[in-house]
Amino acid sequence: MKERNCTSTRRVARCSFALYPMTDRFVDIITEALTSVDTTNVEMKTDDLGTYVEGAIQHVFDVTKALFLQAANTGHHVIFSGTFSIGCPGHAPQAVSASTNDACLNKETSKQIEQEVAARFALYPLGVSDYMHIIYEQIELLNGQDMPITSSNGTRFDGDGRQLFRALELIFTQVELNHGTHTILTTTISANSPSPKGE
Structure with missing residues (x-):
């Protein structure tokens, strides 16, 4: 997959996730x-239930990808469980700050971490009849x-973790740009698992 350039989006994206x-x-x-x-x-907060991050789409994915890859790079079995969202009607309309740097600040570090993963994800374009x-x-x-x-009860991916996060960012961004709906993307990602590959 070709790596897309980081470009700003106007609405704030959010991700609530936990590392295990x-x-x-x-x-x-x-x-x-x-x-x-x-x-x-990004804006980021961590509490006893997990971590919450918000900002432009590319920055939210840049940070969550880097966090997961850094943790998985220890060689331990690590699970990432996250929910990405944008356009929630329960949140006041909020735009990305004009002062935000467009550069993905963890891009070069993440590029150096090769990590095989298994993942399952599901996309939910809400509030539209042709979802x-x-x-x-x-x-x-x-x-x-x-x-x-x-x-596989959603969509399953097996391969390089960097490719996975690029794909998740791509489809999330495309739905936002083309449809502007309330969009949710959930994912569970596993690295270094001792369990056999699922069918």
């Missing part, structure tokens, strides 16, 4: 990942990018 390192070093792994990632271009058409449209887009995806 399967080791008694989970505190160190989570805190080290959080401190090693540049979060200058299935929009979903199929994005699946076709991924198929055209030679993405190794299968249907």
Whole structure:
């Protein structure tokens, strides 16, 4: 998949996520990942339920990708569970700050981390009657990018973690640009799992 350039979007995107390192070093792994990632271009808060990040789409994906890859790069089994959203009618309309730097500040660091992952994700374009058409449209887009995806209670991906996050960002951005609806994308990503590959 060709890597897209980072371009600003007007509406604020959000992601609520949690990292689960399967080791008694989970505190160190989570805190080290959080401190090693540049979060200058986003607003981020962490509490006992997880981490919440908001900003331009490309910056939200840049930060969440970097956090996951940093944690997975320890070699421990790590799970990322996240919900990306934009356009929620429950939030006051909010635009990305004009002072935000367009550059994806963790791009170069993430490029250096090769990490095989398994993931399942689902796209929810809400508030539109032809939502299935929009979903199929994005699946076709991924198929055209030679993405190794299968249907499995959602859409399953097996391959490089960097490619996965690029794909998630691509379809999320396309729905926002083309439809401007309230869009939700949920994903569970696993790295270094000792379990056999699912069918």
